[in-house]
Amino acid sequence: MHKYFLVVVFSFCFFLNYAQNSIDEILFTVANDPVYVSEFTRVFNKNIDLVKDESQKDVDEYLKLFINYKLKLKEAETLGLNEKSSYKNELANYKSQLAQNYLTDSKVTDELIEEAYYRTINEVKASHILIRLADNPSPQDTLKAYNELIKLRQRVINEGYETVKNEVHDGKTIYAEDLGYFTGFKMVYDFETAAYNTKVGEVSMPFKTRFGYHIVLVQDKRESRGERTVAHIMINNSRKDSLQESAKQRINDIYLKLQQGENFESLAKQFSEDQSSSSKGGMLSPFSGGQLTSIEFENEAFSLEKVGDITEPFQTEFGWHIIKLYNKKSVDDFESMRPELEAKVKKDSRSQLINSALTNKLKKQYLTPEEQPDLSYFVSILNDDYFSGRWTLPQDFKANDPLVKIGTKQVENEAFGNFIVKNQRRNIPKIDFNRLVSNNYEQFLEKELLQYKEEQLEVENKDYAYIVEEYRDGLLLFDLMETEIWNAAKKDSVGLNSFYSNNKENYFxxxxxxxxxxxxxxxxxxxxxxxxxxxxxxxxxxxxxxxxxxxxxxxxxxxxxxxxxxxxxxxxxxxxxxxxxxxxxxxxxxxxxxxxxxxELKTFEQAKGAVISDFQNYKEANWILDLEKKYKVTINKEVLTKVKSQINN
Known part of the structure; x- marks a missing residue:
């Protein structure tokens, strides 16, 4: 639990200081530090429904609480608690985590989630041909693969997929495979998109994934079958048995025992030859359509309607089986699946589409050029050491030369140079230096834009600013209260016993x-x-x-x-x-x-918990009186009258 949330109990969740409008009036000052009307009214209106004590719904009473809150913050700053490294680190970590909720393109994210749901509830059956390419292939290799697939595509259309598959598949550089049915997130995103965008019976144009160039033949599309949990009993086709009993005869004998009422799980443990599941009564992990290599097995499993039903014996390439249904699950509705889909989208390669959309938006917002700057200087200082991870910036590196401007921030060569150094890896394939620098620059610019956006969030987004300020002050108050009141009261055994003795009438x-x-x-x-x-x-x-x-x-x-x-x-x-x-x-x-x-009177030990709580409140009340003497509070009575009028109306 964050420290802040513990402080909520003591500070009524105050949302605090945001940049004030020039016409905003000062309600009161604490040691000459102004507190504005807008801040007080925002806090009052936000928290009024949370306050159970009716007296605190009165403006004057609430103002006392708010002044006490400000006095504590002033004391925390005077004591330098805001300069502690632990405080700064925790606040920085929180801001960074919170900022992630604001560093996204919600429109693109929503579109990808909706697309993912459609692909989850609809399955595609497809085959493909892939020409493998090395990492960072040359333009010549890329063009060659593309042109080769154009020819193979035409052959598939004219001669049929099976003919071409049998001729070209070598399992090394060219793969021709039947993929069966699959849904969203089962393939890399680019492949998935090509398959879902291709009509049934058609062959796609060549497209690229990280594996190389593909064409895909879409054979069928259907609604998702949902998920099944089953157990099975399997007898191998090539079983060896001293009784010379065939697999078919063996499975039929087991099926007869099931018909006689014998326990499926017990029979699976005794006779199933699937070693991975027999000890578990034949139980398999839940699966959805297209996940299994055996289409026959999948079809039989999905043919079962009622939990507890079993199939008749059937054969696959692995042997003879009997399946028992344990659970069937349909695809959930969109709203139920939305959180899960959003998490998958943000982890999946499609998240790059969100990042790209945000990057383009930030370029426009901060007037950053769409075109890359002249990067020839960086190309000129690179050498082959980069591909072994040993490259360093030259001694005469032009670190202070301007590179690109993002909003009001001038980014210099030094930042990009250091990025290239950190981004190098050992033993990577060699590519053209122009491409290498260009690719690095795009990654660098995305990082810089996001960092600049995060730095500007408190100025640009009021909601973010309020939450950060709330957490910032909450951390300070926690440290202050822990040091000055909570721990001090618990450790003051003399004070606790004295307080108990003077207030025994409260502990019966x-x-x-x-x-x-x-x-x-x-x-x-x-x-x-x-x-x-x-x-x-x-x-x-x-x-x-x-x-x-x-x-x-x-x-x-x-x-x-x-x-x-x-x-x-x-x-x-x-x-x-x-x-x-x-x-x-x-x-x-x-x-x-x-x-x-x-x-009867409680002993000190019996009343200790209540005594500590009351003693802490007693110490805090006296401490507040000391803070009022230490920091002068001046209330603008005229402004307060106007505030009361506005709130009461």
Whole structure:
């Protein structure tokens, strides 16, 4: 839990100082530091519904709380708590985490989430041909692969996919594969997009992924089948058995035993030859359409309608199977899946589309040129050491030359030069230096734009500014209260004992009873219990007589209870013996009071928790009086009158 949230309890979630409008009036000052009307009214209106104490809904009373809050902040700054490295680090980490919610393009994100949902509820069946390319391929290799796939595409259209597949697939540089059905997030995003954008029966134009260039043939599209959880019993096709029993005969014998009512899980453990699942009663991990290599197995699993149903024996390339259905799950609606889809989108390669959209938006916002600046100087200072991770900036590097301007910030060569140094990796394939520098610059500019946006957030976004200020002050108050009040009060044993001695009248046990209380929904039952208690039967004996293995008609509670105890009605009479029957909480109760305990003083140890809390409040009240003397508070009465008028209207 963040420290701030603990402070909320003590400071009423005050949202604080944001840049003030020049016409905003000063409501009061603390040691000449101004506090503006807009800040007070914003805090008052935001928190008024959260305040349970009616007196604090009065403007004057609330103003006292707010002044006390400002006095504490002033003291924290005077003590230098805002200069502590631990405070600065925690605040910086929080700001960075919070900023991520504002550093995104919501429109593009929403579109990608909606697209992801459509692709989750619809499956594509496809085959593809891939020509593998090395990392950072040359333009010549790229063009060659593209042109080759144009030819293969035409052949697939004219001759059919199977013919071309059998001829070109070598499993090394060219892959021709049937992919079966798949949904969103099962393939890399570029491949997924090409498949979903290609009509059934058509072949896409060549497109690039990180693996190389592809064409994709879309054979079918259908609604998603959802998810299934099944167990299976499998007998291998090539099984060896001294009885010379065939796999088909073996599976049929097992199926007959199932028909006779024998337990599926037990039979799977005894006879299934799938070693990965037999010990678990044949249980498999949940799967959705297109996830399994065996289409036959998947189709059989999805053909089962009711949980507990089993298939007849069927054969796949792995052997003979019987499947039992344990759970079936349809695809959830969009709103239910939205959080999960958003998380996947932001982790997936498609998140780069969000980053690119935001980068383009920030370029326009901060008047950053779309075209790259002249990067020839960086090309000129690179050498082959870069590809072994040993390259460094030259001694005469022009670090202070301007590179690009982002808003009011002038970015110089030094920042980009250091970025290139940090971005180098050992043993990477060699590429043209112009491409290398250009690629690095795009990554560098995106990073710089996001960093500049984060630096400007407190000025540009009021919501962000309010939350940061709230957290900033919350951290200060936590450290201050912990040091000055909470820890100090707990450690001051002399002060605690003295406070207890001077305020003993606040620490008494109220009148209590040592009792056993019986409760039942039936009045007749509780009357029977009353009679049994009068006959000196114990609760254990009574439960034996009234309750059974299949029915609980009476429940007992026992212990020391005061008038507010949940087991006792408000009009319960505190006297020894078996009580009358009371109608209480839509049930009936009777109690056996063994002893009535009079009101008595709590010992220090018994009252310690309450004493510490009260002592902390006492110390804080006196501390506030000291702060009022230390920091002069001046209220603008005329402005306060106007504030009251505005709030009350």
């Amino acid at each position: 046990w109220n009148e209590r009873v040592d009792a056993v209380v019986a409760s039942s929904a039936k009045k007749a039952t509780i009357k029977k219990v009353q009679k049994l208690l009068q006959e000196k039967q114990t609760p254990e004996q009574i439960k034996t007589l009234i309750n059974s293995d299949t029915s609980i008609d009476v429940i007992f509670s026992s212990g020391i209870m005061d008038a507010q105890h949940q087991s006792l009605p408000k009009d319960f009479e505190f006297k020894t013996g078996v009580s009358d029957v009371y109608n209480f909480n839509n049930a009936f109760i009777v109690a056996e009071v063994k002893q009535v305990l009079p009101k």
